[in-house]
Amino acid sequence: MVKLSRGERIFEILNTVFLILLSVVFLLPLFTVVSTSLIGEAEYARRGLFFLWPEKPVLTAYELLLSGGSVVLNAYTITLFRVIVGTFLNLVFTITLAYVLARRNLPGRTLLTIFVFVPMVFSGGLIPSFILMDTIGLLNSVWAMIIPGLVSAWNMLIMRNFFMALPPELEEAAIVDGAGPLTILLRIVLPLSLPAIATIGLFYAVAHWNAWFDAAIYIKDLRKLPVQVILRGILQQAIMLEPETMANVQLMPPSAALQAAMVVISTVPILLVYPFLQKYFVKGALIGSIKG
Amino acid sequence: MTVEISESPLAALDRPTLRGTRYNFAGILKAINKNKFYYLLALPGLLYFLIFHYLPMFGIVVAFKDITPFSGLDGILHEPFVGLIHFKHWIQSYYFVNVMGNTLIISGLKLLVGFPAPIILALLINEVRTTWFKRGVQTISYMPHFLSVVVVSGLVMNLLSSQGGLVNQAVVALGGKSHAYLTDPAYFRSILVSSHVWQHVGWGTILYLAAMSGIDPQLYEAAMIDGANKWQQIRHITLPGIAFVIVILFIFAVGGLLNAGFEQILLLYSPSVYSVSDIIDTYVYRSGLLGMQYSFATAVGVFKSVLAMILLLGANWFARRLGQTGIW
Numbered sequence: 001m002v003k004l005s006r007g008e009r010i011f012e013i014l015n016t017v018f019l020i021l022l023s024v025v026f027l028l029p030l031f032t033v034v035s036t037s038l039i040g041e042a043e044y045a046r047r048g049l050f051f052l053w054p055e056k057p058v059l060t061a062y063e064l065l066l067s068g069g070s071v072v073l074n075a076y077t078i079t080l081f082r083v084i085v086g087t088f089l090n091l092v093f094t095i096t097l098a099y100v101l102a103r104r105n106l107p108g109r110t111l112l113t114i115f116v117f118v119p120m121v122f123s124g125g126l127i128p129s130f131i132l133m134d135t136i137g138l139l140n141s142v143w144a145m146i147i148p149g150l151v152s153a154w155n156m157l158i159m160r161n162f163f164m165a166l167p168p169e170l171e172e173a174a175i176v177d178g179a180g181p182l183t184i185l186l187r188i189v190l191p192l193s194l195p196a197i198a199t200i201g202l203f204y205a206v207a208h209w210n211a212w213f214d215a216a217i218y219i220k221d222l223r224k225l226p227v228q229v230i231l232r233g234i235l236q237q238a239i240m241l242e243p244e245t246m247a248n249v250q251l252m253p254p255s256a257a258l259q260a261a262m263v264v265i266s267t268v269p270i271l272l273v274y275p276f277l278q279k280y281f282v283k284g285a286l287i288g289s290i291k292g
Numbered sequence: 293m294t295v296e297i298s299e300s301p302l303a304a305l306d307r308p309t310l311r312g313t314r315y316n317f318a319g320i321l322k323a324i325n326k327n328k329f330y331y332l333l334a335l336p337g338l339l340y341f342l343i344f345h346y347l348p349m350f351g352i353v354v355a356f357k358d359i360t361p362f363s364g365l366d367g368i369l370h371e372p373f374v375g376l377i378h379f380k381h382w383i384q385s386y387y388f389v390n391v392m393g394n395t396l397i398i399s400g401l402k403l404l405v406g407f408p409a410p411i412i413l414a415l416l417i418n419e420v421r422t423t424w425f426k427r428g429v430q431t432i433s434y435m436p437h438f439l440s441v442v443v444v445s446g447l448v449m450n451l452l453s454s455q456g457g458l459v460n461q462a463v464v465a466l467g468g469k470s471h472a473y474l475t476d477p478a479y480f481r482s483i484l485v486s487s488h489v490w491q492h493v494g495w496g497t498i499l500y501l502a503a504m505s506g507i508d509p510q511l512y513e514a515a516m517i518d519g520a521n522k523w524q525q526i527r528h529i530t531l532p533g534i535a536f537v538i539v540i541l542f543i544f545a546v547g548g549l550l551n552a553g554f555e556q557i558l559l560l561y562s563p564s565v566y567s568v569s570d571i572i573d574t575y576v577y578r579s580g581l582l583g584m585q586y587s588f589a590t591a592v593g594v595f596k597s598v599l600a601m602i603l604l605l606g607a608n609w610f611a612r613r614l615g616q617t618g619i620w
């Protein structure tokens with residue numbers, strides 16, 4: 001154990017206290033949103049506002065939002081669709097492209113690589129993309145949340161760098177054994193790349209879970225909107241709950257509680273898998289790119 | 293853990309592939325034929341980039357014509373060119389100074405606070421010697437990075453709500469008056485910057501911490517023997533050890549200076565704070581998609597894309613001049 005000077009000991013104590021306070025700052029907004037979501041109309045009317053935790057927490061807001069056939073439950077199925085199908089297609093398109101661009105002696109490889117990276121520096125912008133989606137008939141389709149973002153150049157880069165780091169002897173040995181290129185990819189390269197595939201798969205999945213803007217501009221039909229867009233609608237009080245669900249509750253929860261409950265509903269799933277995500281994301285951030 | 297940043301992501305572009313091997317036409321055909329499986333495999337991905345990235349690039353012709361949502365593809369192809377008139381309107385418009393100013397101010401404030409913050413936090417976390425505490429702080433501080441912008445905007449609204457939001461409760465408890473902070477132009481930019489830093493500061497420490505753990509511990513031992521105190525060690529060992537990460541991340545930050553946080557602002561702003569928060573992207577969104585002025589909005593978007601490209605290339609050039617590895 002190193003002997004600490006007085007100054008160093010004081011620094012250490014202050015540092016610890018500061019980092020504890022900072023952790024509280026990171027957690028506090030989540031705590032208050034949960035407490036707001038649990039306040040009932042009666043208590044709200046009586047006290048106007050409450051401090052930190054309601055006296056009688058009620059789940060009315062959640063019951064309302066999650067009642068059978070509700071917009072929110074429907075939005076969850078849409079979000080699940082975009083996460084599962086979207087991530088799968090992301091992986092297929094990203095892996096095939098990365099595998100080819102990782103081949104050092106492929107004629108034209110430099111040209112193809114430049115072709116993929118130019119859009120990172122220059123883009124046509126919002127309106128031309130919107131006109132394109134309109135022209136090819138993807139407006140108001142659930143595929144509008146999946147197809148325009150099939151390949152992220154950054155994720156492709158991580159994958160390509162991983163493939164390039166695989167020892168070339170593997171492929172040479174397989175060729176000697178008479179394996180064709182497809183067999184090599186499916187039976188040798190992919191099984192060896194599972195950690196990298198898992199990492200970028202999670203990148204894509206979290207991006208799909210959190211995305212809202214594409215759906216907000218491309219999709220008009222309420223029943224095709226994912227959770228994040230419904231959350232936004234409820235936050236901006238642009239989406240009203242169906243009258244039949246409201247008829248079932250005697251006392252409507254305050255709108256602040258409804259909004260808070262919706263925030264909680266859209267956050268809990270990601271927090272449940274967070275410890276698992278963290279490990280892969282940190283690794284991915286370190287190997288592939290310097291972009292977070 | 294060391295970070296491989298010496299191999300810059302796009303360095304592969306510089307690597308010769310065909311160089312050194314002389315191909316004649318028949319040779320090229322033969323080589324392509326031999327590799328046709330691979331070209332076929334890459335085809336779906338390449339087509340995706342062609343359709344969803346290159347077609348919109350050609351779509352910027354819209355900025356040089358008079359296109360409405362009703363012109364259709366035919367209009368985009370056959371309408372006559374009107375020159376730079378939309379660009380002229382934009383630069384002369386009342387909004388130009390306001391929107392450009394907001395973009396640069398908000399972005400500049402985020403850079404000013406948000407760039408050093410993770411460096412400082414990483415230095416502090418790096419000094420923690422109790423492993424479980426260090427890990428705990430990291431886990432908690434990374435967490436907001438995984439929340440969507442919509443959720444974070446919901447958290448901000450909840451905290452600042454004038455109906456029992458925590459901030460207003462505290463203000464009232466201290467004898468102040470409840471206030472609608474989110475619709476007050478005096479507070480709006482600070483709210484944007486704070487919520488941005490709250491969400492990203494923890495995640496931003498990752499690369500710095502990795503670089504710090506790659507610094508040779510013997511350097512610190514030698515410095516301690518020479519009587520260097522903590523601050524001197526940070527100043528002369530830790531900071532120089534992470535200087536390359538700082539430079540590269542700074543290039544990214546400057547290259548993205550025109551991205552002031554479109555989605556965040558779109559979710560939090562309202563007409564009462566447009567004067568301090570309307571940025572290029574929100575203006576393009578409102579005038580183009582809500583106001584249906586396709587050509588004008590595209591012109592504004594192209595204006596931004598070109599400036600952003602110059603910024604990014606310039607920052608990269610500058611980093612290379614400094615003798616650091618650029619992005620490419």
